[in-house]
Amino acid sequence: MAAAAPSIEKAVRGVTSAPVLDFLKRPKNLLIGGKWVPAKSGKTFETINPANEEVLALVAEGDKADVDEAVKVARKAYEEGKWPNIGPHQRARYLFKIAELIEAHADELAILETLNNGMAISLARGMVAGAAEVFRYYAGWTTKIYGETNPSDPSMFNYTLREPVGVCGQIIPWNGPIAMFAWKIAPALACGNVSILKPAEQTPLTALRLGELVLEAGVPDGVVNIITGFGETAGAAIASHPDIDKVAFTGSTEVGKLILQASAGNLKRVSLELGGKSPNVIFADADLESAVSTSMFGFCMLSGQVCCAGTRVFVQQDFQDTFVDALTRYTSKFKASDPLDPKTTVGPLVSREQFERVKSYLELGKKEGATPVLGGEVTSGKGYFVDPAIFTGVKNNMRIAQEEIFGPVAAIIPFKDENDAVLQGNDTTYGLAAAVWTKDVSRAHKVARALKAGTVWVNCYNNIDPISPFGGYKQSGIGRELGKYAIDLYTQIKSVYVKL
Ligand code: NAP
Ligand code: MG
Numbered sequence: 224m225a226a227a228a229p230s231i232e233k234a235v236r237g238v239t240s241a242p243v244l245d246f247l248k249r250p251k252n253l254l255i256g257g258k259w260v261p262a263k264s265g266k267t268f269e270t271i272n273p274a275n276e277e278v279l280a281l282v283a284e285g286d287k288a289d290v291d292e293a294v295k296v297a298r299k300a301y302e303e304g305k306w307p308n309i310g311p312h313q314r315a316r317y318l319f320k321i322a323e324l325i326e327a328h329a330d331e332l333a334i335l336e337t338l339n340n341g342m343a344i345s346l347a348r349g350m351v352a353g354a355a356e357v358f359r360y361y362a363g364w365t366t367k368i369y370g371e372t373n374p375s376d377p378s379m380f381n382y383t384l385r386e387p388v389g390v391c392g393q394i395i396p397w398n399g400p401i402a403m404f405a406w407k408i409a410p411a412l413a414c415g416n417v418s419i420l421k422p423a424e425q426t427p428l429t430a431l432r433l434g435e436l437v438l439e440a441g442v443p444d445g446v447v448n449i450i451t452g453f454g455e456t457a458g459a460a461i462a463s464h465p466d467i468d469k470v471a472f473t474g475s476t477e478v479g480k481l482i483l484q485a486s487a488g489n490l491k492r493v494s495l496e497l498g499g500k501s502p503n504v505i506f507a508d509a510d511l512e513s514a515v516s517t518s519m520f521g522f523c524m525l526s527g528q529v530c531c532a533g534t535r536v537f538v539q540q541d542f543q544d545t546f547v548d549a550l551t552r553y554t555s556k557f558k559a560s561d562p563l564d565p566k567t568t569v570g571p572l573v574s575r576e577q578f579e580r581v582k583s584y585l586e587l588g589k590k591e592g593a594t595p596v597l598g599g600e601v602t603s604g605k606g607y608f609v610d611p612a613i614f615t616g617v618k619n620n621m622r623i624a625q626e627e628i629f630g631p632v633a634a635i636i637p638f639k640d641e642n643d644a645v646l647q648g649n650d651t652t653y654g655l656a657a658a659v660w661t662k663d664v665s666r667a668h669k670v671a672r673a674l675k676a677g678t679v680w681v682n683c684y685n686n687i688d689p690i691s692p693f694g695g696y697k698q699s700g701i702g703r704e705l706g707k708y709a710i711d712l713y714t715q716i717k718s719v720y721v722k723l
Pocket of ligand 2: 454
């Protein structure tokens with residue numbers, strides 16, 4: 224059923240940026256073979272502004288039929304060599320151009336991201352700048368993807384070629400749409416692959432705008448295709464498609480397992496960046512001021528809707544009163560508020576579903592016997608606003624300490640010594656990230672080594688640089704994105720023997 228056109232003015236409340244309003248007024252179609260087309264079914268779905276629950280736009284609801292079409296044109300673009308056979312210097316130029324265009328449209332992209340996701344505008348600006356950096360970083364890689372010559376038998380000349388994987392399906396979540404677009408598309412293109420990307424149903428807008436910029440950069444038709452739609456239909460069609468060579472997924476561990484199963488049909492290569500419940504370990508000798516402010520950022524950035532959020536805060540017993548008191552006082556200054564206000568740090572959650580989920584965990588925490596020393600209640604009204612909450616009296620085996628809440632909720636858990644911190648910190652099915660706070664250099668390195676996580680921060684949190692790998696131990700994922708490691712995800716190796 225065709226829905227009524229939304230009232231953009233009501234949804235954007237106060238935003239006057241002409242490029243944003245123009246974009247919102249344009250139809251939101253699928254990008255297939257360089258053209259913007261409606262879904263074959265003709266269906267659309269609403270995308271909303273989580274700060275006021277108003278409809279921002281109607282978006283094409285792509286499904287299996289559209290994925291099939293996108294795979295066909297992507298395959299053609301790949302096999303005809305439109306992208307893989309463009310020389311590396313030229314490919315670099317396209318990636319540099321995309322980075323430039325992202326920067327030229329930074330304001331527009333950041334506002335759109337905030338309108339659709341609810342993240343604080345200051346964070347959205349940072350994410351846009353970061354995305355441009357990721358494209359530049361991989362532009363640099365295009366000319367540095369080497370094979371090797373191998374010391375084989377003298378009668379033979381043996382060398383390896385590093386070749387693209389082919390047609391990649393890339394499924395991204397709602398919690399950092401612009402960043403996730405860059406993490407997926409930039410390395411895939413740098414290595415000569417073509418892509419079919421599906422943004423999350425909650426946040427399709429910036430991927431569509433970025434799709435326009437990719438075309439503006441001159442990337443050939445069919446190299447980047449974007450299918451908006453739902454996970455159960457469009458996403459599942461990508462994961463199980465017999466002619467997609469690789470699938471890269473970021474999202475929940477639960478869906479990650481479905482992707483892995485669906486990919487078995489044609490043995491796709493799979494990389495998964497999944498959930499987390501990351502330990503942030505505070506020793507009594509930590510610098511109180513920076514441990515407090517950064518730990519708050521660790522569990523409140525993007526309202527805690529971050530896979531690597533530091534939501535299990537382990538504090539050394541003797542230090543607990545001092546630390547919790549300071550953390551509570553500091554965090555109480557940050558109320559969830561209008562994400563478009565440059566002074567805002569904590570915006571609304573992304574959706575009604577996420578709001579209900581976080582609310583239920585706040586109740587669960589109390590039922591499990593933990594004490595909310597800050598927050599813990601949700602007021603009603605328009606928008607999915609949840610103030611930061613801190614629970615004490617948490618045991619590591621409670622559900623609020625083990626399950627990914629994806630909201631600004633910290634569980635404070637005491638520990639005795641180094642050994643106890645590591646044992647409890649690692650006592651989780653996840654292993655995406657961890658942090659340790661101490662002035663003792665040896666202890667910092669020892670604990671960093673002992674924590675089972677893909678990223679460990681020492682006296683800092685949430686730092687991510689495209690030069691360094693990101694991904695999970697245990698059920699937090701398979702493979703590493705960013706850095707030279709993404710080159711492994713998006714290339715395959717051929718060994719060539721030449722008889723001399
Ligand atoms: P999700 O379902 O895992 O969504 C991630 C992406 O996968 C979305 O594009 C989604 O499409 C798609 N998808 C869903 N089901 C699929 C299927 N069967 N086959 C292929 N693709 C599928 O995550 P969510 O529903 O947005 O959030 C649920 C929970 O996941 C959150 O509360 C949070 O705990 C966790 N999460 C983790 C991360 C992370 O970065 N690690 C990111 C997001 C969410 P739709 O948008 O249509 O669902
Ligand atoms: Mg979902």
